[in-house]
Amino acid sequence: MHHHQTALVTGGAGFIGCALSAGLTETFGRVVALDNLHPQIHAHATRPAELAAGVELVVGDVTDAAVWDAVLPEVRPDVVLHLAAETGTGQSLAESTRHGLVNVVGTTQLMDGLKRHGLPRRIALTSSRAVYGEGAWRRADGVLFYPPQRTAAMVEGGAWDVPDAEPVAMDARAVAPAPVSVYAATKLTQEHLLRVWGNALGVEVAVVRLQNVYGPGQSLSNPYTGILSLFARLARAGRTIPLYEDGAVRRDFVLIDDVASAVLAAATSAGVSATPLDIGAGEFQTIGTAASLIADYYGAPAPQVTGNFREGDVRHAWADITAAREVLGWTPRYGLAEGVQRLCDWIEQQPDVPPV
Ligand SMILES: NC(=O)c1ccc[n+]([C@@H]2O[C@H](COP(=O)([O-])OP(=O)(O)OC[C@H]3O[C@@H](n4cnc5c(N)ncnc54)[C@H](O)[C@@H]3O)[C@@H](O)[C@H]2O)c1
Numbered sequence: 245m246h247h248h249q250t251a252l253v254t255g256g257a258g259f260i261g262c263a264l265s266a267g268l269t270e271t272f273g274r275v276v277a278l279d280n281l282h283p284q285i286h287a288h289a290t291r292p293a294e295l296a297a298g299v300e301l302v303v304g305d306v307t308d309a310a311v312w313d314a315v316l317p318e319v320r321p322d323v324v325l326h327l328a329a330e331t332g333t334g335q336s337l338a339e340s341t342r343h344g345l346v347n348v349v350g351t352t353q354l355m356d357g358l359k360r361h362g363l364p365r366r367i368a369l370t371s372s373r374a375v376y377g378e379g380a381w382r383r384a385d386g387v388l389f390y391p392p393q394r395t396a397a398m399v400e401g402g403a404w405d406v407p408d409a410e411p412v413a414m415d416a417r418a419v420a421p422a423p424v425s426v427y428a429a430t431k432l433t434q435e436h437l438l439r440v441w442g443n444a445l446g447v448e449v450a451v452v453r454l455q456n457v458y459g460p461g462q463s464l465s466n467p468y469t470g471i472l473s474l475f476a477r478l479a480r481a482g483r484t485i486p487l488y489e490d491g492a493v494r495r496d497f498v499l500i501d502d503v504a505s506a507v508l509a510a511a512t513s514a515g516v517s518a519t520p521l522d523i524g525a526g527e528f529q530t531i532g533t534a535a536s537l538i539a540d541y542y543g544a545p546a547p548q549v550t551g552n553f554r555e556g557d558v559r560h561a562w563a564d565i566t567a568a569r570e571v572l573g574w575t576p577r578y579g580l581a582e583g584v585q586r587l588c589d590w591i592e593q594q595p596d597v598p599p600v
Contacts, residue, residue: 246512250274252321254306254354255328258285259462260370262294263504269298271512276319279328280305284466294461306350312357323511324367326354331469333374334556336427347430355441366448368511371435371520373414373455374428375421378558381409388412393424399553404489415564416453416520425556435520450510455524455563459500459583460590465598472497472584475535476591477600479544488557491532491549496524496562499583502576509572517571524563525576537584
């Protein structure tokens with residue numbers, strides 16, 4: 245449908261970029277990935293096998309204006325998918341400059357480069373559920389409120405949940421962002437920057453806020469992302485998966501295939517939504533449930549609650565995907581049991597799975 249058009253994907257050699265790549269080459273006449281093959285993600289600074297053969301890979305850094313000056317006049321993208329990012333939430337507090345540089349300045353360098361060399365029709369941004377922080381909770385009287393980040397005193401006393409309230413699904417139409425990490429603040433800044441710039445210059449901007457993406461192709465060595473791959477590596481070693489807090493932390497695990505179809509739809513759908521679109525499976529699972537599925541796959545001992553807590557973790561997160569279904573005509577296809585099976589089957593096919 246976009247066969248005469250060109251798509252440029254920043255971070256296109258990453259987990260989501262590779263999963264998207266086949267769909268992009270089927271949809272666009274030309275697909276170019278710009279990626280610096282970041283050593284935390286890419287054990288070898290070589291083209292990943294998972295990147296579709298039809299994608300042209302340019303190795304370069306999004307923060308470097310000279311890279312844009314070299315790439316954009318030749319590529320002249322109709323659609324830009326902006327995926328390149330520093331993604332370690334926990335890491336971001338200690339490495340805020342790196343997160344600011346890549347996520348914020350990398351986005352402004354993209355914008356300035358496009359202004360110098362020619363505007364695309366659309367930019368699709370992969371934002372994150374992290375922008376919501378602890379999200380909104382509803383009191384018994386129906387009033388929504390935004391609990392602050394949990395204090396050390398609260399969690400040390402085992403007060404995991406907000407008292408007398410229930411969390412609500414993350415829905416950009418109803419829940420305001422409230423980041424509680426540097427990573428999240430930079431992702432929200434990307435949204436704001438592209439929105440104001442796109443409005444001023446007449447470039448369509450489609451923002452998808454992704455929940456916890458998992459599945460075949462996810463990094464088995466990056467210690468900062470990917471809880472299910474970490475659980476799988478523990479379980480396959482016969483170890484007991486430790487559960488933080490009380491094991492009842494809620495997450496919306498969305499299989500990479502469903503994320504790829506959502507991002508592709510955000511890049512190509514007839515219209516765009518002025519409001520970001522929430523992408524997830526659309527239902528929550530507890531971390532305990534996810535861990536049990538993985539332990540069962542490997543015949544490992546049942547996961548155990550440790551009561552430990554990781555600073556910066558939010559208590560609950562899941563998406564209301566009504567708007568994404570309506571605007572993108574997209575629907576997720578996979579539940580957690582099938583997705584975990586696919587992830588673990590894939591891990592078992594890998595030549596070297598790093599030990600934990
Ligand atoms: N995976 C998830 O659960 C998740 C959830 C929410 C949002 N996201 C967002 O989706 C996007 C892609 O995430 P992913 O899971 O594929 O991560 P990833 O780390 O696998 O991919 C990111 C890619 O960007 C590249 N990159 C990093 N810094 C760069 C730079 N300065 N210049 C050029 N390329 C650079 C890396 O080499 C990597 O290939 C990110 O914007 C992330 O914030 C991911």
